[in-house]
Every structure is written in C-alpha cells, then in structure tokens.
Amino acid sequence: MVEKIRTVKDVSCPFCGTLCDDLEIDVNIKTDLVVEVRNGCQIGTKKYFSSNPSDHRYMKPLIKVNGEHKEVSWDEAIDKAADILVNAQRPLLYGFSSTECEAQSKGVELAEILNALLDNTASVCHGPSILAIQDVGASLATLGEIKNRADTIIFWGSNPVHAHPRHLSRYSDFIRGYFRTDGRNDRNIIVVDPRNTHTAQIADKYIKVNPSEDYELIQAIRAILRGNELDVKEVSGVPIDDIKELVEELKSCNFGVVFFGMGLTQSLAHHRNVDTAIRLVAELNDYTKFLLIPMRGHYNVAGANQVFTWNTGYPYSIDFSRGFPRYNPGEFSSVELLLRDEVDAALIVASDPGSNFPAASVKNLFKHPLISIEPHKTPTSAFADVILPAAIAGIECEGTAYRMDGVPLRLRKVKDPPGETLSDKEILERLIEKVKEKMGE
Amino acid sequence: MSLDNLILLTGRTISQGVALEGGKASRENVRAAGICTFDADDFKKLDCLVGTPVKVITDYGEVVVYSTITEEGPHQGIIFIPMGPWANQLVNPSSQGCGTPTYKGMKAKVEVVKSGKVIGAIELIGRLKEA
Amino acid sequence: MADIKLKIKKKLDFPLEADSITPDNFAGKTVAEIKKLPLYYATKKVTIGDFFDVSGKSTEVANTKIIIDGDLSNVKRIGEKMTGGEIEINSAVGMHVGNHMSGGKIVVNGNADDWAGAMLQGGELEINGDAGHYVGSAYRGYWQGMKNGIIKVKGKVGVESMLWAKSSKPANKWPTLYCGSAESFLGIHNHGGTIVVEGDVDRCAGADQAWGNIVIKGKVSRLLPSYKKVGEVKEVQLPNGEVIKGKFIEYSGDHTIKKETNGRLYIAV
Numbered sequence: 001m002v003e004k005i006r007t008v009k010d011v012s013c014p015f016c017g018t019l020c021d022d023l024e025i026d027v028n029i030k031t032d033l034v035v036e037v038r039n040g041c042q043i044g045t046k047k048y049f050s051s052n053p054s055d056h057r058y059m060k061p062l063i064k065v066n067g068e069h070k071e072v073s074w075d076e077a078i079d080k081a082a083d084i085l086v087n088a089q090r091p092l093l094y095g096f097s098s099t100e101c102e103a104q105s106k107g108v109e110l111a112e113i114l115n116a117l118l119d120n121t122a123s124v125c126h127g128p129s130i131l132a133i134q135d136v137g138a139s140l141a142t143l144g145e146i147k148n149r150a151d152t153i154i155f156w157g158s159n160p161v162h163a164h165p166r167h168l169s170r171y172s173d174f175i176r177g178y179f180r181t182d183g184r185n186d187r188n189i190i191v192v193d194p195r196n197t198h199t200a201q202i203a204d205k206y207i208k209v210n211p212s213e214d215y216e217l218i219q220a221i222r223a224i225l226r227g228n229e230l231d232v233k234e235v236s237g238v239p240i241d242d243i244k245e246l247v248e249e250l251k252s253c254n255f256g257v258v259f260f261g262m263g264l265t266q267s268l269a270h271h272r273n274v275d276t277a278i279r280l281v282a283e284l285n286d287y288t289k290f291l292l293i294p295m296r297g298h299y300n301v302a303g304a305n306q307v308f309t310w311n312t313g314y315p316y317s318i319d320f321s322r323g324f325p326r327y328n329p330g331e332f333s334s335v336e337l338l339l340r341d342e343v344d345a346a347l348i349v350a351s352d353p354g355s356n357f358p359a360a361s362v363k364n365l366f367k368h369p370l371i372s373i374e375p376h377k378t379p380t381s382a383f384a385d386v387i388l389p390a391a392i393a394g395i396e397c398e399g400t401a402y403r404m405d406g407v408p409l410r411l412r413k414v415k416d417p418p419g420e421t422l423s424d425k426e427i428l429e430r431l432i433e434k435v436k437e438k439m440g441e
Numbered sequence: 442m443s444l445d446n447l448i449l450l451t452g453r454t455i456s457q458g459v460a461l462e463g464g465k466a467s468r469e470n471v472r473a474a475g476i477c478t479f480d481a482d483d484f485k486k487l488d489c490l491v492g493t494p495v496k497v498i499t500d501y502g503e504v505v506v507y508s509t510i511t512e513e514g515p516h517q518g519i520i521f522i523p524m525g526p527w528a529n530q531l532v533n534p535s536s537q538g539c540g541t542p543t544y545k546g547m548k549a550k551v552e553v554v555k556s557g558k559v560i561g562a563i564e565l566i567g568r569l570k571e572a
Numbered sequence: 573m574a575d576i577k578l579k580i581k582k583k584l585d586f587p588l589e590a591d592s593i594t595p596d597n598f599a600g601k602t603v604a605e606i607k608k609l610p611l612y613y614a615t616k617k618v619t620i621g622d623f624f625d626v627s628g629k630s631t632e633v634a635n636t637k638i639i640i641d642g643d644l645s646n647v648k649r650i651g652e653k654m655t656g657g658e659i660e661i662n663s664a665v666g667m668h669v670g671n672h673m674s675g676g677k678i679v680v681n682g683n684a685d686d687w688a689g690a691m692l693q694g695g696e697l698e699i700n701g702d703a704g705h706y707v708g709s710a711y712r713g714y715w716q717g718m719k720n721g722i723i724k725v726k727g728k729v730g731v732e733s734m735l736w737a738k739s740s741k742p743a744n745k746w747p748t749l750y751c752g753s754a755e756s757f758l759g760i761h762n763h764g765g766t767i768v769v770e771g772d773v774d775r776c777a778g779a780d781q782a783w784g785n786i787v788i789k790g791k792v793s794r795l796l797p798s799y800k801k802v803g804e805v806k807e808v809q810l811p812n813g814e815v816i817k818g819k820f821i822e823y824s825g826d827h828t829i830k831k832e833t834n835g836r837l838y839i840a841v
Contacts (some may be wrong), residue, residue, distance in 0.1 A: 005552070015458075015462070016457070027572050041455075042455055042458070042459050043455065043458040043459050043462055046458075046459045046463050047462040047464040050462050050463055050464065056464045056465075056466055056467075064524045087614075089585075089586060089614040089615065090586050090614045090615060101456065114615075115615035116615075123540055123541065124541055124542060124544075125541070127540055127541050128539055128541050131539060131712065134712060134713045135715070135761075159452065159453065162452075162453050162454045162455045162458070163452070163453040163458070165455060177673070194448075194450065194516060194519055195511070195513045195514065195516040195519060195521065196513055196514055196515065196516065197513045198512065198513055200513075201513075211450060211519065211545065211546045212448075212546035215775075215776060215779070216775070216776070216794070216796060216797055219779070219796050219797060219798040219828050220797040220798060221829040222798065223797065223798035223826075223828050226827060226828065226830070226831045227672070227831050228798070228799070228800070228827045228831060230797050230798070231797075231800055231801055232797045235797045242745040262452060262544070262545070263452075263545070265541060266451075266541060266542070266543065266544040266545045267543065267545045267758070268537070268543055268546055268778070269538070269545050269757070270536070270539045270541055270543075271539055271541075272732075272757060272760065272776070272779065274537070275780075276779075276780070276828070277689065279780070280826070285542070297453075317540055321612065321614060321615045322589070322612055322617075326711060328711075328712060329539055329540035329541075329712070330536060330538040330539055330540045330686065330705070331667060331686070331687075333536065333539075333540025333541070334541075335534060335536065335540065335542050336536060336539075336540055339534055342586055342587060344585075344586075352465070353561065354526070354566050355461070355465060355525050355526050355529070355566070356524065356525070356529065356533050357504055357529065357542075358501070358529050358534035358542050358544075359501075359529050359534075359569055360501070360534045361534055361542075362529070362566060362569050363569045366569055366570040370545070374463070376465070377464070377465070377466050377563075378465045378466075379465060379526055379562050379563055379565075379566035379567075382466070382563050382566075382567070383566070383567065383570050537705060537730070537731045537755070537756075538686050538704065538705030538706055538730060538732070540733060
C-alpha cells in the first residue's frame with residue numbers, strides 16, 4: 001500500500017542565516033511525520049527529521065519535582081513559570097533567535113511588563129557587528145546583489161562550508177549571476193583565516209593570519225590603500241608584499257563583498273575588528289564598488305534584532321529595570337550579568353545557553369529558577385525547573401524570519417505541532433496573561 | 442605526552458551542526474563536538490593514536506575530549522574544538538566590556554590522559570549544577 | 573566646604589543605581605530631604621535613606637562635599653551630570669562613576685568599574701586604584717565622547733579608554749587622561765584627546781586616531797603597522813601647555829585615517 005504523501009514546496013529552512021527558501025518537504029499524511037527533505041543541506045535536513053516525535057522531543061509541559069521532571073498540565077506549568085518570573089527581583093529573558101518574529105515581539109512585551117532584562121543570541125555572536133555598525137555605519141547589500149554582481153568575494157573569519165553550507169552554491173561562489181554568467185569562473189574568492197579551512201581550500205587565494213591579530217592586518221591594508229609606505233616587513237603573519245598585492249586586487253575589482261563571521265566578533269578586539277573591516281569596505285568605494293554582509297548564525301537572529309529595535313529602539317542587551325528600555329552591551333549582556341550573578345531567574349526561549357555560554361556563566365544560571373521554552377532535550381532544558389514544550393517555527397508553525405542580509409521571508413507550516421506542544425508565540429501570550437493577573441493588572 | 446604553547450580556536454563544523462539538531466544528549470554529539478582537532482605535525486609530538494582522549498587545559502578550565510587530525514590544516518600551534526559544551530569549559534568568559542565572550546584565541550596546553558573518559562553533554566553541563 | 577557623610581548600610585545582591593548622589597542634588601537640602609532622594613535597586617525605586625545612613629550639612633553646590641563610606645563596588649552612576657562640588661568615595665565603586673560630569677571633583681579611593689568618567693565634559697576624576705574598561709569614553713552610538721576635564725588613574729585602565737575623545741582649540745578644551753598603564757585600544761578614534769601613560773600599554777594604542785597626543789613612558793606590546801616613525805624628541809609639548817621631559821620616539825598616525833596626519837604617539841626610548 002503506497003503511503004499518501006503531502007509535499008510542501010518553497011519552504012524556508014529554519015537553521016542558519018542563509019535562510020534557503022527552496023526546500024521541499026514530504027510529510028506522510030497519515031502519521032504526520034517528515035519522510036523526505038529535498039534541497040536542504042545536511043543540517044537543515046536533520047532539523048526537519050528531528051521534529052518527528054522521539055525520546056528527546058518534549059510532548060507535554062514538565063515541572064521539576066524532587067529532582068525529576070514530572071508531566072503536568074499547561075495551566076499548572078504556566079502558573080508555576082509566571083510565579084517564578086513575578087517573584088524574581090531581576091529576571092532575564094534570553095534567546096529568541098530560533099523562533100519567528102511574532103513570538104519575539106511577545107518576548108519584548110513580557111520583558112517590559114516584568115521590568116526585566118531582555119537579550120538575544122546576538123549577545124554571544126554578531127553583537128559586536130551591531131556595535132561596530134552603530135559607531136561607523138555599514139555599506140550593506142542583499143544576497144541577490146552578490147549573486148548577480150560580485151566578482152571578488154572575501155570570507156574573513158567565516159567558514160561557510162561548515163556554518164552556512166549552501167551559501168556558496170546559492171549566492172556567493174558557484175552560482176551563475178546576471179553579470180556573472182560563468183558562475184565560479186567569473187569570481188575571485190579570497191579567504192582570510194588562521195586555519196586553512198575547507199572554504200579556504202576551494203578559494204582562489206588563502207591568506208593565513210595570526211589568531212587574534214586581524215585588526216592590525218586590516219589597519220595595514222587601509223593605510224596602504226591611503227597611499228602610505230609602511231615601516232614594517234610583515235603584519236599579523238602576512239608579508240607586506242602580499243598585503244600590497246591584495247590591496248591592488250581589491251582596488252581593481254568590479255564589485256567586491258566581505259562576508260565576515262565569528263573570527264572577527266569572537267576574537268580579542270571583537271567589535272573593533274568589525275569596525276575597521278567596515279571602514280576598509282567604505283574606503284574601497286573610492287576605487288570601486290564594495291559592500292559587506294555579516295554571516296548571521298541563526299535563521300532569525302536578525303529578526304530578533306529587528307523586532308527588539310522596532311519596539312524598544314535597541315537590538316539586544318536591553319534593561320527595563322527603570323521602567324523604560326536602556327541599552328548597554330557589557331553591562332546588560334547575558335553572559336556578563338550571569339558572571340556577576342546579578343540575575344535571580346531566567347526564561348530561556350528558543351536557544352541553548354547551557355551548551356553555548358562559557359561554563360562559569362552557566363554555573364550561575366543554574367543557581368536560580370530556570371524556565372525553558374524548548375522543543376528538545378538540551379543542556380539547558382534538562383536542568384530547567386519548568387519546561388514549556390514548543391512547536392518548531394518553520395516546521396510546525398508559520399511566521400516571518402529575517403535573513404542575514406535583512407530580507408524577510410515567510411516560514412511555512414508543513415505539519416501540525418505534535419503532542420501538546422504550542423507555538424512559542426502562544427506560550428508567551430499565556431505567560432503574559434498569567435503574569436499580568438499575578439501582578440494585579 | 443603533552444603539548445604546550447598552543448592556541449585554541451572554536452567554531453562550527455557541519456558534523457557538529459547535524460549532531461546538535463539530531464539530539465544534544467546523543468553519542469553522535471559527543472563524537473561531533475567532544476573532540477579536539479590537531480595539526481598533523483603537532484599530533485605526531487603527542488605520540489598517541491587518533492581518537493585517544495586528551496585533556497585540554499586553558500586558564501579558564503579543562504576538559505577531556507577525543508583527539509583527531511585536522512582536515513583544515515596545516516595550522517601548526519593551533520588546536521580546534523567545535524563550539525559546544527566541551528569547548529565552553531575552556532573559553533575566556535570575559536568580553537572586555539562588550540558583552541561577547543572571547544571564544545577564540547585562548548592559550549592552551551594538551552596532555553594525553555591514561556584513563557580519560559569523554560563524557561556526554563548533559564552529564565558535563567550537569568556538573569555545573571551540582572558544583 | 574560643608575560635608576555630607578553617607579555610609580551604605582545594606583549588603584547589595586543587585587546593582588544600586590545612585591545617580592541622585594551629586595552635590596547638585598544635595599545642595600541646599602536638609603538631611604531629611606536628602607534621605608528621600610530616589611535610588612534604583614534591581615527593579616524597585618527606593619530612597620537614599622533606605623540604603624545609606626546620612627549625616628552632615630549641605631550648602632551651595634560649589635562648596636558641597638559628599639563623603640561616602642562602606643562597600644560601594646556595586647553602586648553605579650555616583651556623580652552623574654554633576655557641575656560642581658566634591659565627592660570622596662572610600663571604597664571600590666561601581667560603573668559609570670562621574671559620567672557626564674562637567675565640573676567639580678570626584679576622588680575614588682579604590683578601583684572603579686567600567687565607564688568611569690564616560691562622556692566627561694569637565695571637572696576632575698581621580699581614581700586611586702585601577703579602572704575598568706571605557707574610561708573617559710563615549711557611550712554606545714555617540715561619535716563624540718569626553719570633551720574636557722581631567723581623569724587621573726593611578727593604576728591600570730581597561731580597553732578603549734578615551735574612545736571618541738574630542739578637544740577644541742578655539743574653546744581651549746583639552747580632555748586629558750593620566751594613567752599608570754593601559755589595556756588595548758587606548759585612545760581609539762581619538763579626535764584631539766591627550767593621554768599620558770606612566771607605564772606600559774597593550775596593542776592598538778591610538779587606533780584610528782584622527783589627531784591627538786598619546787605619550788607612553790613604558791613599553792608598547794605591539795605598535796600598529798599604520799603608525800610611522802617621525803624621529804626622536806627630548807620632550808613632548810602638549811596642547812594643554814604641559815611639557816613632558818624625556819627621550820621619546822615620535823610616531824605619526826593613524827595613517828588609516830589620513831595619508832598625512834597631525835596625530836602623534838610617543839614611546840619612551
């Protein structure tokens with residue numbers, strides 16, 4: 001007997017910031033299980049399959065009782081979570097990057113009601129890029145422009161073969177574009193990285209830079225671009241003649257782009273690495289057309305920055321404690337707050353700080369009540385006091401997500417939420433209602 | 442055997458990405474993210490078989506992970522651990538005032554451990570709760 | 573000088589925001605009135621009287637001195653926007669001490685946390701210990717930071733101190749930082765600030781300096797490649813009139829900003 005299959009086309013993949021919009025998902029009509037994924041990379045494909053019920057997918061709300069997670073009703077779980085938040089003196093709402101924009105908006109609302117701290121995963125990722133853009137601006141573009149026009153593409157501190165697997169084939173390397181009709185052969189790929197990554201291995205030029213010394217290298221490039229002869233023979237492990245050759249290559253291209261990643265934001269100097277990269281791109285526009293795009297990690301962290309900014313004026317690391325939003329990364333960043341043990345309760349939404357925060361901050365996160373809105377068992381949810389099982393945005397509920405270049409795309413629902421799971425948006429709405437009730441509004 | 446004066450970098454790999462979507466509590470995740478990748482020449486100095494558990498130590502902590510040889514070298518003097526719970530025992534939590542920890546560029550050293558066990562993600566992070 | 577004495581009487585689990593503690597706010601008020609001034613603790617609005625014992629007498633702003641004792645390491649924003657008078661802090665102090673100050677003097681007998689003297693417009697801030705990051709810096713998104721005044725840090729300053737500092741020759745405003753040593757990116761985006769370091773500095777001092785003067789009497793861990801040697805000098809003449817004697821190598825920079833520049837960095841021989 002042939003199983004009946006429902007095929008959903010033009011699906012936006014909810015994994016990385018490339019937000020590929022050409023996936024095709026086959027769902028078994030009877031069992032409502034994902035049975036095939038076409039066009040996705042390995043990681044996106046895995047995400048769809050892992051939405052099927054399994055021993056590590058939460059189906060019902062859970063509350064920790066005597067060290068064990070016990071299944072409870074939604075009402076009971078929401079009530080307990082609201083209690084934790086209302087009784088906290090300085091609660092933190094964190095995450096939001098792996099969910100859709102309406103849920104992110106509810107997160108802002110909840111933070112405001114609680115006078116809480118509000119942060120998203122940009123805090124440990126491209127936050128420094130945002131800080132740099134706030135200081136020196138940015139010459140950005142959409143991925144379509146790159147696909148169609150770019151003949152010189154630099155990946156700086158970014159390894160898309162591993163982190164954004166289809167980026168090269170859809171937008172930045174192998175694809176044929178309107179003005180790049182010969183695809184790969186019409187493009188010059190340059191990779192700057194301390195390691196000869198798999199991306200470097202398929203590039204035209206690989207520049208090996210010393211770890212944590214990108215800033216000095218970019219300063220040298222900019223000074224040579226200004227027409228200066230420098231006093232040094234090598235900068236950051238790169239011989240001065242190679243730097244001069246690179247400068248000529250960049251000046252004489254048709255349309256260049258710098259894609260940059262954690263190599264710049266997570267190394268020493270952080271946002272200043274991005275600051276000087278932005279200034280280099282701006283200064284190259286004296287000679288040719290040059291742009292830059294940050295390689296956003298999560299599929300909707302850009303959306304979280306957008307939504308937070310529309311509502312509060314600020315993109316991340318926000319404090320509502322004095323009744324209005326204030327912004328200061330460092331002072332109000334989740335990791336720093338946890339290191340100083342200044343948070344006494346946390347609501348983690350659509351993210352996994354247990355895995356991704358430095359150990360010392362996770363230690364303090366676990367000292368206080370923890371609520372996790374999460375579909376799967378993770379090193380965060382496994383230790384939460386309340387687990388609110390979420391439906392997966394982009395698979396089991398619709399919404400909007402923002403790609404790394406700021407283009408909004410619609411996420412599709414390919415199947416129903418399993419078990420008793422609810423969308424992040426609905427969970428946050430129920431929390432807001434309960435919190436308001438407890439606060440006497 | 443041990444190696445000194447190394448620099449630790451962390452970051453994404455496609456296997457680690459597949460494993461994190463497939464289940465963070467799984468053995469697949471340990472094999473994808475509970476590893477340390479060495480430059481081929483550096484690894485010879487450790488004088489052990491590929492896959493031997495090694496203890497990686499930085500100023501911020503230590504952890505036992507499986508050793509492997511890089512496909513993204515040469516990078517003499519650099520070791521690479523995929524992002525995740527094992528790497529985060531070792532990274533610099535300080536952000537120098539900007540909020541984003543310094544996940545890359547820590548000074549590190551590595552020791553081959555006789556009876557080292559690489560533990561799973563949930564157990565590893567669970568130790569932070571009891572502490 | 574009329575003194576007002578404050579002593580913190582509670583242990584802090586969360587930061588306490590104390591921007592109301594300034595000579596401007598205390599001038600002409602009785603102790604009872606001062607006790608009613610607002611502070612912010614976690615998400616609650618509280619009063620000075622809730623957290624401090626208060627005694628003494630105030631007068632007009634210029635002659636009011638506030639002396640604060642107890643553990644203030646998590647008390648933020650003391651001295652915010654003050655225009656005159658004095659504050660003496662006998663402890664380590666939290667973030668943002670003296671931010672936006674335009675006159676008067678603050679002395680911290682201990683370490684200061686990040687953002688000490690941020691956006692300084694005048695007056696004097698003295699820290700007899702180490703200071704955190706962003707000393708005398710601009711706040712996020714501001715392209716002009718410290719415009720006048722003097723900051724003296726006996727020990728070390730953290731990263732990005734004097735970020736976006738801006739001087740003015742016509743207005744005779746020379747924002748100046750004196751410190752014992754400095755972490756990376758000292759004087760980044762400098763537009764005329766003056767910095768004198770008694771000891772060593774970390775990498776990238778003078779990054780993207782448009783113009784200004786940075787004098788380093790110790791060693792530099794790594795000089796930016798975009799700085800070029802001009803020559804050797806026997807003394808450095810600073811635009812505020814001060815003269816620093818000693819043998820220095822004179823460098824021009826940052827040449828990322830301009831091909832020819834008046835920006836200078838001096839490193840002791």
